[in-house]
Amino acid sequence: MDVPNATAVEQVLYEVRKTIVGQDGLLERLMVALLSRGHILVEGVPGLAKTLAVKALAAAIGGQFHRVQFTPDLVPADIVGTRVYHQPSGEFQVALGPVFTNLLLADEINRAPAKVQSALLETMQERQVTIGRETHRIPRPFLVMATQNPIESEGTYALPEAQVDRFMMKVLVGYPSPTEEFVIVERAILPEAVTQAVVDPERLVAMQAQVDDVYVDPSLIEYAVRLTNATRNPADVGLGDLTRYVTFGASPRASINLVLASRALAFIRGRDYVVPEDLHELAPDVLRHRLVLSYEALSDDVTADMVVARVLAAVNVPAPTPARNGNR
Structure with missing residues (x-):
């Protein structure tokens, strides 16, 4: 870097x-x-x-x-x-x-x-x-x-x-x-x-080009996909009670943008590799506007941020790997 x-x-x-x-x-x-x-x-x-x-x-x-x-x-x-x-x-x-x-x-x-x-x-x-x-x-x-x-x-x-x-x-x-x-x-x-x-x-x-070179471990890409998929199928991560609140979950564009944004956040914080905390921190901002909630969610005062918070708590965060510590 x-x-x-x-x-x-x-x-x-x-x-x-x-x-x-x-x-x-x-x-x-x-x-x-x-x-x-x-x-x-x-x-x-x-x-x-x-x-x-x-x-x-x-x-x-x-x-x-x-x-x-x-x-x-x-x-x-x-x-x-x-x-x-x-x-x-x-x-x-x-x-x-x-x-x-x-x-x-x-x-x-x-x-x-x-x-x-x-x-x-x-x-x-x-x-x-x-x-x-x-x-x-x-x-x-x-x-x-x-x-x-x-x-x-x-x-x-x-x-x-x-x-x-x-x-x-x-x-x-x-x-x-x-x-x-x-x-x-x-x-x-x-x-x-x-x-x-x-x-x-x-x-x-030129800095945008350098952000493109920030390393993302495959396990973190998988983590981003699991987070996005959990908004579509909450029951898959043990959140079956959320199914009636979510009409449509986040699209694949959410997974892409979560990874892209995490690379930029890592760059801002002086790293040439992404850590799980980058994705975890950005997930609410990337996911909240992509959820389409049901009328039942509106009547029960359930917000998109509440759903995202439950998903983040339910999906396991990947363990650190040597590659993520810079030893690629």
Whole structure:
């Protein structure tokens, strides 16, 4: 492992924390998604610095940042771009949309119609946009952080399960502690801190390539598959009482993303190999939005996090092996 790169991640997080207080979990997950080429869905009430977190991260990596406020009157062209007639030349010219950036904040994604959501999610998956007959590549690195407000559902368009599945992780953001909130208010009345770029996009792309080389023992891949499979067939791990609560479990994309995210987390923590704790820690974020719960679960106040916690407790964690300790 190239130690300076691991140090660079710490420097990026340190720089962002000059602006953001008390959102360490969100910031780490953002770096995990960025290094593993994933995208992240964030659920939290307004005023928790979600926008500021992405903006500060973009500044720290020397990248571009765009924010789109999703509304019911939005159309796909507002996201990906369109062709505009240029009268002096008599030709159509391409006007690229806000997705052509490094970090995109899709604020309140569930307030836009399904057609707009699909346009964004297709761009996330393909990392390119076709306008007219021309195909345009999205800049690298590219991360989408979409937000949802859990308080009000009036005037929203719920994301279909197939689209939600395309997000690598769903992170829940809560209120800060009183001490953290004191620091937030204290900083708010002082001149705004300027976030310095400590890496550049090219360096980050190189770090993504290094994350690809992080070693994952086959037993850990098997562990990820067993966790995902347990959400589909709880009775197989002795959780038959959960069967009536889970209509559909996580898809194979969950197993893939759990392993990919674990490699990035290992890299952030200065290791060139994944340990079981990496998968265990990330499992709730990777699995929670992929479970489709029954009406019975809703009536019994059973949440996806409760189901995931039971699954994590029921599936045996692999024992350490010499290969996982770096002796490959």
